[in-house]
Amino acid sequence: MSYLESLRVFVRVVELGSITSGGRDLRLSPAVASNRIKDLENRFGVRLLNRTTRKLTTTEIGRAFYDHARRVIDTLEEAEAMVSTFSSRPQGVIRLTAPLGLGRRLIAPLIPEFCEENPGVEFRLRLSDRNVNIVEDAIDLAFFLGEPTDSALKWRKIADAPRVLVASPDYLKANGTPNIPEDLAGHNCLLLRYPRxxxxxxxxxxxxxxxxxxxxxxxxxxxxxxxxxxxxxxxGIANRPQYEVADDIKAGRLVVVLSETPPVSAQFGCLTPHRRLQDPKVRMFADYAVRELKKVF
Known part of the structure; x- marks a missing residue:
């Protein structure tokens, strides 16, 4: 493995907080990833990482080295993106993230069709309902429901995504149907929660x-x-995006409640670090995805 590839391993290990996670992100075994880190440390004669059974941290020189290594990787990716503007066939990896349900239903099905037209492109799709640090996790494109707040990211709105409050007929029969928002206080509300x-x-x-x-x-x-x-x-009663429960509502498995005072619609769009917009393959997939997803809403 080249010195540059070892740099990539080191950067991802630091960003993901473990050798196992960093190696997995680059499709390497923990043993291979660990050897790449050791190769760098032997090359410079310094310790870059402090390893314990529970935690991995950078040394002082390791942190400084990471900052420079990250800039090297960024510069290389920008150079590759510039060169690919002159090629009719995009190449390389696109890292995507999306909420779980949205990613499974809407984003994942788009990838195979795009790859059929662009066989040189690979995808790393990470699905999570938790907030993802797009910059630290080196994400190229993040599909997002809600209000974007990070001005360092480019926001591209796709559509408004209506939300509904739903419950099963059995639950409503046993517990009553809320008629005004204040009635929610007497119901078991099912909540999407995670740390912070x-x-x-x-x-x-x-x-x-x-x-x-x-x-x-x-x-x-x-x-x-x-x-x-x-x-x-x-x-209980759940607050869900309408597109996720439309089939259940149509089939009568779920009933919409408080339809005259529904949850505020969420904005649905994609977020991109500004520098990633220079990459033609990211722009191409974003354009393709936005075009296809607009058909859903």
Whole structure:
């Protein structure tokens, strides 16, 4: 493996916090990734990482070396992107992230078709309902539901994604149907939560404008599909994107409640670090995905 490839391994190990995760991201075994780090340390005669059974951290020189190595990798990727502008066949890896349900239903199916037309492109798709640090995780394109707040990222809106409050007929029969937003206080609200999650309230769209309703319930999870399954089995009321539960509503498995004061629609779009926009393959996939996804909403 070349010195440059060892740099890539070191950068990803630092960013992901472990040799196993860094190696996996680059499709290397932990042993191979560890050897690449050792090769760098032997080359310079310094320790770059402190390793314990529980934690991996950079040494002082390791942190400084990471900053320079990251710039080298960024410069190389920008150079590769510049060269590829003169090629009719895009090459290389695109790293994507998306929320779990959205990624499974809408993003993952787009990738094979794109690769048929562009066989030189590879994808690394990471799905999570948690917030992802796009810059630190070296993400090229992040599909996103909500309000973007990071000005260092380029936001491209695709559509407004309506949300609905849903529950099963059995749950409503046993617990009653809420008629006004205040009735939610007497119901088991199924919540999407994870460390540092903001969801301890639901924002409803009322005649007087958006209104925050404090909600609570016995169950919470960091997986949106789990919320839908709980709602389907009669556990409570869930706040879900309409496209995710449309089939269940049509089939009568779920019932929309408080339809006159629904949750505020989420913005659906994609986020890109500004420098990634220089990469033609990222632009091509973003254009393709936006075009296809607009058909859904």
């Amino acid at each position: 999650s903001p969801e301890f309230f639901w924002t409803l769209d009322t005649n007087d404008g958006p209104r925050k309703m404090m909600v609570s319930g016995k169950f919470d999870t960091d997986d949106g599909d789990v919320l839908t399954n709980w709602a389907l089995t009669g556990q």
